[in-house]
Amino acid sequence: MIDRRSLCAAGAILTLVLLSQQARADEAAVKIDNFTFIPETITVKPGTVVKWTNEDDIPHSIVGTDGKIHSKAIDTNEDFSFTFSEPGTYNYFCGLHPHMKGKIIVAP
Amino acid sequence: MTQDTHDRRTVLECMVWAGTGLLWTIAGGVPQSSLLGIGEANAQAATGFNFLQISDSHIGFKQAANPNPLGTLQEAVGKVGTLTTRPAFMIHTGDISHLSRPAEFDDAEKIISSAKLDVHYVPGEHDIVDEGRGADYMNRFGKKLQAQGTGWYSFDHAGVHFVGLVNVADLKAGGMGSLGAAQLAWLADDLKSKSSSTPLVIFAHIPLWTVNADWGWGTDDATQALDLVKRFGSVTVLNGHIHQIMQKVEGAVTFHTARSTAFPQPAPGTAPSPGPLKVPDDKLRSVLGITSIAVRQGTQPLAVIDGTLA
């Protein structure tokens, strides 16, 4: 039988774990260089903020194939961030140069 | 070649050169100095007319390849007034702006309008990245041109049928340029009433032939558009986007891409990506330019002459 005190302790530990996960797991970076998303595929935890930074001398954009993501044009040295809350596979491409493709896999 | 000795035969030779890629020789050998950088097609004014193509002005671009694209656009437009044969009008094959910002469009229009020519625009992918995804382009340029859809339209001039197409909108993942079903249906309808002897000039931003698939330099459904023009005796396809001259002749169809007025891009396969190419400052104007096109009566290829800003 679980007593009140240990239940309380377990709750506290769980809260701590969740907090620390939130503090650490939430950012991932994708670089855009030479008309390529680097890395082309990344796997992240739900709730992660993915930040794309454009290192090319020409603007690019992030467009999800499902239509949910549609960034503005990201000019040289600018960035764009999107929070991936739901698990799933998100294919995307550049709206200006659609041969540029990338993928974000969101898995718990 | 002077106007006096310019008989019909030499005109045809010039046109044949222009139509078979030896244009390079003409462009290199034409007295560009005396014409301030724009090689003029040897015009038979009585039977034809000239028009100009300007492309990829990228107003708003600030990087090393050309920190002042407004200045080079000004130089390009400034040459128009020096031509001995006044062009009938100008076409701009897109990427007027760099980021579709109102100030960029304003600046570009202010300079381009100083040529005092009618300008027929089509958008590049850089002209439709506003919040409305091309709404601003349509308000500024499309409406005036009575364009449909994302900006396509046609018009006639002195017996030549001109078609401005848009292959930069609603692009698909992994693809190249795209015209889309609605525009192709419109094109089929637009050409229906035209006789096969009508010379056609088709212009769009991205090349309507595959210059380099790895770099997306082509249009996925261009074949469907080209099928619609197969019955025509003279078809000239003018594009921009790749910031360099490329030419190809396929039957009655001559494909030609123009230089940018802003910055050059590498030749396919010579760089890791198609991004802006930085050349030494004193070489920049030799890789920027505008194009003059001379139209003759009949179904011969048009004479396409490229000139630099140098």
Ligand SMILES: [Cu+2]
């Ligand atoms: Cu891009």
